[in-house]
Amino acid sequence: MPDDVFDDHCAAIVRSVSTVIDGKADAVRLALTVLLAEGHLLIEDVPGVGKTMLARALARSVDCSVSRIQFTPDLLPADITGVSVYNQNTRDFEFKKGPVFANIVIGDEINRASPKTQSALLECMAESSVTVDGDTYTLTSPFIVVATQNPIEMEGTYPLPEAQRDRFMARISMGYPDADAELAMLRSRELSSPLDSLTPVVTVEQLRELIAAVRRVFVSTAVEEYAVAIAQATRRDREVRVGASPRATLHLVRAAKARAAIDGRDFVLPDDIDALAVTVLAHRMIPARRTGDTAAVLSGHSIADVIERIVAETPVPVVAAAS
Incomplete structure (x- = not known):
C-alpha cells in the first residue's frame, strides 16, 4: 500500500472517531494503533466518560462485521461463543455461532460478568478460534476485541484475571473532558447522537491492507x-x-x-x-x-x-x- 494511501486511511479513521469523541485525540490515536497492530483494547474508566462511545465509533468507522456483548452477572460462556443445538430434522447437533464471530467485538463492562464467563474469551483472544464440544472454529480475520470496564472497586464488578488482562494489547483511560469539549458535547448531542450519522470510511479489505503494511x-x-x-x-x-x-x-x-x-x-x-x-x-x-x-x-x-x-x-x- 502506498504511503499516501495509508496516511489517508488512517486520517479518515481518526476524523471519523473524533466526530464522536470530543477532545480525546490521544485516546483515539491509541485505539487506532491497537487496531492496526491486530491487538485487543481495554478501555477503563468511571461510567459516563465515553468508553463505549469510543468502542462503537471505532467499529462503525470500518465496514466490517461488528457485534456487541453486554456483560452481566448472569451471562454464560455459551452466550459469547455459541452453542450446539439439536436439529430434529437432521437428527444431529448444529453449532449456532455466538457474537464473538465478528471482526470487531465490543465487550461492554466486561468485568461485570463472572470469571467463568470472562474465561470464554481466553481462547478467542489468544488464538482467534473457539472450541465447543470438541470442535474448533476459526474466527474471521481480522478479529479484535474492544472491551470497556469500570474501576474494579465499583459495586457489582469482578477483577479481570491475570490471564485475561495479558491478552489485551493495551489499556487506556478516557478521563474527563475539558470544559470546551464538554460544552461542545452538550450542544452537538442535544437532538441526536453523533453515532447516527457515522458511516464507514474504510472497508474490511482496506483494513487488512493497513494491517499488512504495519507488519512490514x-x-x-x-x-x-x-x-x-x-x-x-x-x-x-x-x-x-x-x-x-x-x-x-x-x-x-x-x-x-x-x-x-x-x-x-x-x-x-x-x-x-x-x-x-x-x-x-x-x-x-x-x-x-x-x-x-x-x-x-x-x-x-x-x-x-x-x-x-x-x-x-x-x-x-x-x-x-x-x-
Whole structure:
C-alpha cells in the first residue's frame, strides 16, 4: 500500500472517531494503533466518560462485521461463543455461532460478568478460534476485541484475571473532558447522537491492507533488544511481584510498529517503545506491595511510575533508519 494511501486511511479513521469523541485525540490515536497492530483494547474508566462511545465509533468507522456483548452477572460462556443445538430434522447437533464471530467485538463492562464467563474469551483472544464440544472454529480475520470496564472497586464488578488482562494489547483511560469539549458535547448531542450519522470510511479489505503494511515496518535488532531489556527489568524489579510476560514484549513491539506507521515511518524508533511502554505493560503487572491509595494501585498508576523509571534507566540504543 502506498504511503499516501495509508496516511489517508488512517486520517479518515481518526476524523471519523473524533466526530464522536470530543477532545480525546490521544485516546483515539491509541485505539487506532491497537487496531492496526491486530491487538485487543481495554478501555477503563468511571461510567459516563465515553468508553463505549469510543468502542462503537471505532467499529462503525470500518465496514466490517461488528457485534456487541453486554456483560452481566448472569451471562454464560455459551452466550459469547455459541452453542450446539439439536436439529430434529437432521437428527444431529448444529453449532449456532455466538457474537464473538465478528471482526470487531465490543465487550461492554466486561468485568461485570463472572470469571467463568470472562474465561470464554481466553481462547478467542489468544488464538482467534473457539472450541465447543470438541470442535474448533476459526474466527474471521481480522478479529479484535474492544472491551470497556469500570474501576474494579465499583459495586457489582469482578477483577479481570491475570490471564485475561495479558491478552489485551493495551489499556487506556478516557478521563474527563475539558470544559470546551464538554460544552461542545452538550450542544452537538442535544437532538441526536453523533453515532447516527457515522458511516464507514474504510472497508474490511482496506483494513487488512493497513494491517499488512504495519507488519512490514522494520524493527532493528537494537530496538528488539531494547524492548526485551525493559520487559526483563520489570521481572527483576523489587517493586513488582509479577512483571511483563513474553506476550507483553511481543505486543509492545507490534504496537510500536503501528505507531511508527501512523507517524509516516517504515522503521521503529526507541521513542515508539518509550511512548507505549506504560499503555502496553502496566495492566499486566502486579505490584509487590500495596501502599497508599488502593484505587491508584489497582488502576495501574503506581505501576506506571515503576515502568517510567525502568524505561528511564534502560540504556537507549542508537538506531539507524532502514535502508
